[in-house]
Amino acid sequence: MSRLLIVANRLPITVSPTEGGVEVQRSTGGLATGLMRPHENSDGLWIGWSGMTAALDPPQQAALDRELAALRLVNVPLSDDLVGRFYEGYSNGVLWPLFHYLLEQIPLQVSHWDGYVEANEAFAEVVAAHYRPGDLIWVHDYQLFLLPGLLRERLPDARIGFFLHIPFPSEELFRTLPSRDRLLRGMLGADLVGFHTPAYLRHFATSLTDILGHSVEIDRVQLPGREVRLGVFPMGVDAGAFASLAADSAIEGEVQAIRGDGSVRILVGVDRLDYTKGIPRRLLAFERMLELHPELRERVRLVQVAVPSRTKVGAYQDFRALVDGLVGRINGAFGTARWVPVHYIFRGLAEPDLVALYRAADVMLVTPLRDGMNLVAKEFVASRTDGDGVLVLSEFAGAAWELPEAILVNPYDVDGSADLFYRALMMPREERRARLAPLRTRVHTFDVHRWVASFLEALGEIAPAESRALATAGAPAARRAVAQRVAETDSLLLLLDYDGTLVPFTPTPELARPDADLAALLRALASRPDAELHLVSGRRQETLEQWFGDLPIWLHAEHGFVSRDPATRQWVPAAEVGGSWREPVLAMLREITQRTPGSLVEVKAAALAWHYRMADQETGARRANELRLHLNQLLSNQPVEILAGNRVIEIRPYGVHKGRIVPPLPPERLASTAVVAIGDDRTDEDLFGALPPEAITIKVGPGETKARFRIEGVAAVRQLLRTLLETGVGAGAGRGVGATP
Numbered sequence: 200m201s202r203l204l205i206v207a208n209r210l211p212i213t214v215s216p217t218e219g220g221v222e223v224q225r226s227t228g229g230l231a232t233g234l235m236r237p238h239e240n241s242d243g244l245w246i247g248w249s250g251m252t253a254a255l256d257p258p259q260q261a262a263l264d265r266e267l268a269a270l271r272l273v274n275v276p277l278s279d280d281l282v283g284r285f286y287e288g289y290s291n292g293v294l295w296p297l298f299h300y301l302l303e304q305i306p307l308q309v310s311h312w313d314g315y316v317e318a319n320e321a322f323a324e325v326v327a328a329h330y331r332p333g334d335l336i337w338v339h340d341y342q343l344f345l346l347p348g349l350l351r352e353r354l355p356d357a358r359i360g361f362f363l364h365i366p367f368p369s370e371e372l373f374r375t376l377p378s379r380d381r382l383l384r385g386m387l388g389a390d391l392v393g394f395h396t397p398a399y400l401r402h403f404a405t406s407l408t409d410i411l412g413h414s415v416e417i418d419r420v421q422l423p424g425r426e427v428r429l430g431v432f433p434m435g436v437d438a439g440a441f442a443s444l445a446a447d448s449a450i451e452g453e454v455q456a457i458r459g460d461g462s463v464r465i466l467v468g469v470d471r472l473d474y475t476k477g478i479p480r481r482l483l484a485f486e487r488m489l490e491l492h493p494e495l496r497e498r499v500r501l502v503q504v505a506v507p508s509r510t511k512v513g514a515y516q517d518f519r520a521l522v523d524g525l526v527g528r529i530n531g532a533f534g535t536a537r538w539v540p541v542h543y544i545f546r547g548l549a550e551p552d553l554v555a556l557y558r559a560a561d562v563m564l565v566t567p568l569r570d571g572m573n574l575v576a577k578e579f580v581a582s583r584t585d586g587d588g589v590l591v592l593s594e595f596a597g598a599a600w601e602l603p604e605a606i607l608v609n610p611y612d613v614d615g616s617a618d619l620f621y622r623a624l625m626m627p628r629e630e631r632r633a634r635l636a637p638l639r640t641r642v643h644t645f646d647v648h649r650w651v652a653s654f655l656e657a658l659g660e661i662a663p664a665e666s667r668a669l670a671t672a673g674a675p676a677a678r679r680a681v682a683q684r685v686a687e688t689d690s691l692l693l694l695l696d697y698d699g700t701l702v703p704f705t706p707t708p709e710l711a712r713p714d715a716d717l718a719a720l721l722r723a724l725a726s727r728p729d730a731e732l733h734l735v736s737g738r739r740q741e742t743l744e745q746w747f748g749d750l751p752i753w754l755h756a757e758h759g760f761v762s763r764d765p766a767t768r769q770w771v772p773a774a775e776v777g778g779s780w781r782e783p784v785l786a787m788l789r790e791i792t793q794r795t796p797g798s799l800v801e802v803k804a805a806a807l808a809w810h811y812r813m814a815d816q817e818t819g820a821r822r823a824n825e826l827r828l829h830l831n832q833l834l835s836n837q838p839v840e841i842l843a844g845n846r847v848i849e850i851r852p853y854g855v856h857k858g859r860i861v862p863p864l865p866p867e868r869l870a871s872t873a874v875v876a877i878g879d880d881r882t883d884e885d886l887f888g889a890l891p892p893e894a895i896t897i898k899v900g901p902g903e904t905k906a907r908f909r910i911e912g913v914a915a916v917r918q919l920l921r922t923l924l925e926t927g928v929g930a931g932a933g934r935g936v937g938a939t940p
């Protein structure tokens with residue numbers, strides 16, 4: 200079994216300094232309980248912050264080190280200042296409200312990103328220092344979005360999982376974040392990214408498509424040389440533990456004490472005091488119910504437990520005052536000498552007291568404005584071993600997806616909530632039991648242990664890095680192969696695609712002109728006496744002539760439809776230009792361009808192309824499908840082919856493709872020539888296919904390919920070409936070509 204490295208912002212302990220030592224208490228929260236078992240079984244480590252920023256004296260520090268080592272916990276030391284910026288400032292001041300759709304809580308100017316980066320880097324250093332090959336790394340939550348990416352740089356072969364405990368917001372909201380790209384890239388360092396619900400996964404996938412331009416399949420994203428899996432893993436609670444606690448006779452006594460003679464029905468709320476949990480509107484809805492149903496006065500009571508949380512964040516201090524004010528107002532307006540409508544407890548309760556309260560409740564109110572999952576709802580269900588009690592649950596809690604038999608409320612609708620609270624109080628016994636039974640089965644089946652096991656199983660199923668590397672034969676292997684072949688031979692034939700291979704894609708084709716670096720690189724390659732360089736592109740002859748006309752290289756425009764020999768500098772077409780198909784196709788392309796903002800038509804000598812790189816992704820893809828359908832009908836009897844490239848559809852005469860530019864390679868030439876072809880597009884597959892098996896074919900970026908090797912992008916292509924410059928062709932002498940590993 201692999202060792203498990205759990206990485207979360209906090210260690211599952213609370214540390215309090217004592218005279219000459221420290222007291223370490225284990226946390227009992229859902230995450231801590233759920234992960235403790237695999238932590239202990241796997242002989243692994245739990246890496247996180249201890250919660251301490253104050254310096255300990257040497258005996259205290261020694262005591263803490265001993266305690267941590269015994270529990271296999273590793274502290275990531277964070278200074279007071281860094282915690283202020285990373286945790287309170289960026290994580291809880293910016294990410295938390297934004298991911299919960301509460302834009303008004305976000306500061307006018309987003310700051311402390313630097314602290315966020317610094318803390319994630321501190322985590323990466325500690326994890327990398329403790330990592331051993333074969334370990335599984337499981338990173339948790341929004342404080343550590345960058346960590347998977349930082350770890351991937353340090354540990355390219357590690358298996359890394361990431362789970363987000365809070366919602367992933369709609370892409371339209373997420374994209375307001377200035378650092379959106381870096382956060383997404385950070386997450387994509389993982390091999391598996393998990394969410395509580397399919398909606399969060401969908402939002403994340405849309406962000407990847409619209410912000411980073413990745414194409415996402417339902418449960419995976421293909422990156423250059425690597426795949427990232429996406430999954431839904433709704434987190435559960437330790438239902439068995441809650442059930443046994445609830446059945447304890449001591450708890451039964453406490454339940455009776457809370458319920459008294461049963462003449463006052465009890466509604467219960469249990470939350471961290473957080474503005475996402477919907478406490479003020481819940482209080483307003485309770486107040487409204489008392490207004491609408493005066494007969495309930497002195498007959499119902501709301502017990503609201505709120506555990507103090509994030510007390511150093513400004514928004515939470517104001518929020519506390521708001522809740523205090525509302526409780527005071529309701530109690531002042533409705534209370535009598537023998538009845539207080541809202542019983543407010545501002546502290547955390549020990550687990551037995553919590554379970555007693557869950558058991559005593561007639562109605563459990565879980566009404567967050569937005570919540571990743573909400574474990575309180577599940578703890579309530581697990582504790583109701585008596586099979587009774589009503590759960591009122593917000594539509595905007597992740598749990599609603601799994602617990603639809605609850606009474607679902609829109610917490611923003613105060614009047615509607617008041618009606619539903621009333622309905623829950625009045626619900627007949629049979630209905631209460633009928634609704635609770637399926638909830639109980641689900642909460643027990645999909646408990647926290649099942650959650651941990653299914654995530655780790657999915658992560659464990661991902662092929663270990665070595666076999667992934669073999670399957671894709673990445674950049675280091677390509678560089679080694681090129682170096683070796685160059686050393687064995689005495690001439691070099693280089694066949695290079697342009698867009699997406701030598702330069703990155705740009706919004707419009709004319710922006711992708713060669714930069715000075717590239718021009719110098721091509722010139723240097725072309726001036727080697729032993730090298731023959733071919734540039735083969737889908738572009739027009741005029742463009743290639745303008746950009747590369749003065750280089751002594753072969754130019755092939757329009758995928759090889761027209762070529763220029765460096766000796767004669769004459770452009771020669773491969774087939775007759777024209778055809779009756781052009782006019783109607785052009786009309787069709789113009790019409791679709793008018794309907795698709797951001798798309799454009801390119802008219803070439805032989806071919807016509809419709810580019811939709813700048814169009815809205817969804818519309819672009821839909822229109823491209825539509826266009827292909829119409830073109831297929833229109834052109835069924837014509838000697839043309841329709842080619843779907845990278846956000847472009849091209850219509851060109853049949854049989855003219857990049858493969859035809861390959862110069863004759865009789866056996867004697869092949870034996871003495873290193874043939875290297877590099878391209879990123881579907882059209883380059885024709886080139887790869889036309890080359891003999893000895894050729895070194897290299898695909899740039901993701902997607903299916905006939906090529907033998909794959910490298911990740913333009914920068915890596917240029918690096919490989921630079922290596923070629925540094926290495927003389929070997930004339931069979933096997934001259935030292937140090938492949939960069």
Ligand code: ADQ
Nearest residue numbers: 229364469470471504505506547548570571572573574575
């Ligand atoms: P939280 O926002 O902390 O967690 P939640 O899932 O409800 O929210 O978990 C709270 C935990 O704290 C529960 O185990 C509960 O028993 C305990 N708790 C709350 N109030 C308490 C009180 N007054 N006294 C004692 N204990 C109290 C984040 C996300 C959630 C997601 C979890 C797990 O915000 O949406 O469900 O992570 O992924």
